[in-house]
Amino acid sequence: MNALLAQSVLIAGAWRAAKMSGTFHAENPATGEVSAEEYPVSCWEDCSDMLDAAVEAAVELRGVERSRLGAFLNCVADRIEARSEEIVAMAHQETGLAVAPRLSKGELPRTVNQLRQAATEASEGSWVRATIDTQAPVRSMYAPIGPVCVFGPNNFPLAFNGVAGGDFAAAIAAGNPVIAKAHPSHPGTTRMLAEEVHSAALESGLPAGTFQMMYHLSVEDGFRLVADKRLGATSFTGSRSAGLALKARADAAGKPIYLELSSLNPVIVLPGALEERASEIAQELANSCLAEVGQMCTSPKLIVLVAGERAEQFIREVEAIEASRPTMPMLSSGVLRSLDTNVKSLVAAGCDVIAGAKVVDGPGYRYANTLLRVSGEKFLANSAALQTEAFGTAATFVVASDVAQLLAILSSLEGNLTGCIYSSKSAVDDGAYREVEMRLRPLVGRLLNDKVPTGVAVSSAMNHGGPYPATGHPGFTSVGIPASLLRFAALQCYDNVREERLPAELRDKNPNSSMWRFIDREWTRADVGAA
């Protein structure tokens, strides 16, 4: 391989030619056109060099003031904003996602907003939950876990990018170096983001290994990376198969790994809601199913109804709305292929096709807006296969014979990121709601009322997580600051340690007057011993 032809990777504070096993090109999925740029597939040597530099950086970062981490994150945000037009254009070219509103009005501002929230949290430091017991010589806090490897997904080239996305922001705010693994479907976007992050790191005077980036690596090297002794933790957003394969390796090595995987995001529309406002809900739901060509982690893939004329009318309305909408290019040829395969699996498992279920002509990689249906009885008889995720614009109506069967269907579901219940504004659905909620609540990370699941607010109260297999652990969220930082932290206790040797967060004096601390089981911003 001729390394000179390929883009450089960022290792130990410098752009350098990758030690590589091959190269790849990005594609414009809206046209099928291949970009001229060549990107390297890094060998283990690159990974190992990054790990070494990250370990060094992790030690140095312990001595860096938290306000400097905040300044770094703000600087990244400023730089991305300053270059936003170019970044958005590249992201559009590599993903087919609309420049506006999606990328320029939605994802880029969200990315910048996340970085700024993380900056505030990094500077304030309340997330460390400094805990002080004045009756014992013990004090504890969450501390950085060590180098964090972030695998970004294909569907959010900015907000969830391993570079400058939510996991990056959380890991850095928690004081950890980041090794970012770009998603190979948008390497150009990732390169631009990495250039800005790297410049911001230089400007902020952070250690060389604070931020590093590679474009691609082999599956085997990925397995090796997440299990490496030098690593602190991994976060991965992507497919269930890839995520669980990485999890098996990380688990065996005792390395924390946080996953955000597939999810069907069941939507239950109760009879009273159908009676009351079927058309309004059909509109909302169709919009949600088609949003971003169905390629969101929270896209609704399973709509559960109770059989009857209202349900049939509702299905026809959703069908009519979707039929009126154009097909849009998907993120890549690979995503299109997977969708087609998975829709065929659903049909083989018992679904009838209402609409779509086929690849359509280009330009780019397009699939017909797809609606499937299956009876509750059939679903219960084959619920594992019928929970195959078809990532893209394919949703399945499950029509239960009655509420009792609807409840049985819910009990057969795997863990999901979200679950929605539409119910009547009157009390008519209240009994069914309670029964549905009782079953759905433990199966989902976020429970919604009268609202579609797409759109994940960057709120301190957000949980973008959920029970396995939607994620690897039901106690963590990948969105929402400060909670998302806790993934990248170890609990550290100091027992009888001399005051001057304690980290600033645990000394008697509050280090910045804005940090919340848990002193004698009361939350306070006061110094220890203050009345």
Next chain:
Amino acid sequence: MNALLAQSVLIAGAWRAAKMSGTFHAENPATGEVSAEEYPVSCWEDCSDMLDAAVEAAVELRGVERSRLGAFLNCVADRIEARSEEIVAMAHQETGLAVAPRLSKGELPRTVNQLRQAATEASEGSWVRATIDTQAPVRSMYAPIGPVCVFGPNNFPLAFNGVAGGDFAAAIAAGNPVIAKAHPSHPGTTRMLAEEVHSAALESGLPAGTFQMMYHLSVEDGFRLVADKRLGATSFTGSRSAGLALKARADAAGKPIYLELSSLNPVIVLPGALEERASEIAQELANSCLAEVGQMCTSPKLIVLVAGERAEQFIREVEAIEASRPTMPMLSSGVLRSLDTNVKSLVAAGCDVIAGAKVVDGPGYRYANTLLRVSGEKFLANSAALQTEAFGTAATFVVASDVAQLLAILSSLEGNLTGCIYSSKSAVDDGAYREVEMRLRPLVGRLLNDKVPTGVAVSSAMNHGGPYPATGHPGFTSVGIPASLLRFAALQCYDNVREERLPAELRDKNPNSSMWRFIDREWTRADVGAA
């Protein structure tokens, strides 16, 4: 098998004959005498029945006021205190641990104290970290994770017992049913505790499956249990080999498992401290090594020194003190056998024997107080084998040639629960301290100064946890309330959910005025909207 001869197990709210594959007896390790009582080894049918009952209880517990959980835990504490003499006598008989001070003055009051702290937390509820964002319709909190299976260890028949011990208290306080698996070395103690917990549950009117208990099960059924779909999470305190085998099964099924495993608890005595107060430290250290016959998770097993006459003198002092102390009976014949095997492994790996290293005559299962030594050079050449844990009164001095080698030794260590640094009261060790701390801090859950690691205060600021392989995840602690409750919780978000459908913790009004909540990123006990 004749089930009528064996003790009953507690399933779904009733004592019943076990479905069993065999029976076992307890032994008095101080005498070798076998108790007359026969205890069952449960079959999978018992486990499965417990899981079914626990799932039902988990649903019902969602409707139970948190103050009732608190009352239940206080009732357990009261009942254990009322029966303390009998319980302590049985624990003494089954473990050989001293009635006083250990069991009656130490472990039993600690157990009761933990239960009462958990009761307070259960009632107050601040641990759920109710998070409210008034600018968005999202609210979130930690909620019960589902049935928790607790595997108790052999070395704390009361405070860490699966019945009424710390994990039990944390799981119940977090609102989860508990399936307790007794340690087979103290079934009689466990039975008494279970009787009291069961009576307390009846008195408190809790669901039948809130607390269940079995005495023993096969290895294969243990694997099946921790991976069962019906289970929420597992906590396990015990040996590394058993813990990691369970972890592999739980991980593969995506079920959280919290482990508290072996630990060498390195103690570093810096040259200035030796110069200043070697005799005092020798006394403390010998006491710590011999405490509870070296059978504590925090017993110091590795003492790291810099070579020199002071170090030699220090080693001789520790040796002299230990030589003056009688050998004591160990917890069981199995623990004695393991110790002998592991000491032999350490010697084979390069340790020299200073004292002991042999089984001694009874009554009961006794091992000579044992001290080993190895040079820093040898340690570095074979550090994995030389980190074999020898659970019992065996500690190894690692004598480094200089501070630089001492630092290299620290860098070769695995994760541990604790790490101690003794340094001079003057500034003479300050430079070395910084270098040692930098390496030791990320490797241990609790860092101590000038203090032995044995003795784990039940404090809100305690961390009884640490990096793998001391535990399975560095972010959690098994001691310390409220932090220990977070192991048994799932993060749950409510998006646009109608006020009257929200859990009490997330409604505008603070449910009990004492619950801390995180509203708009400020901790407060006020209602939403209060000035």
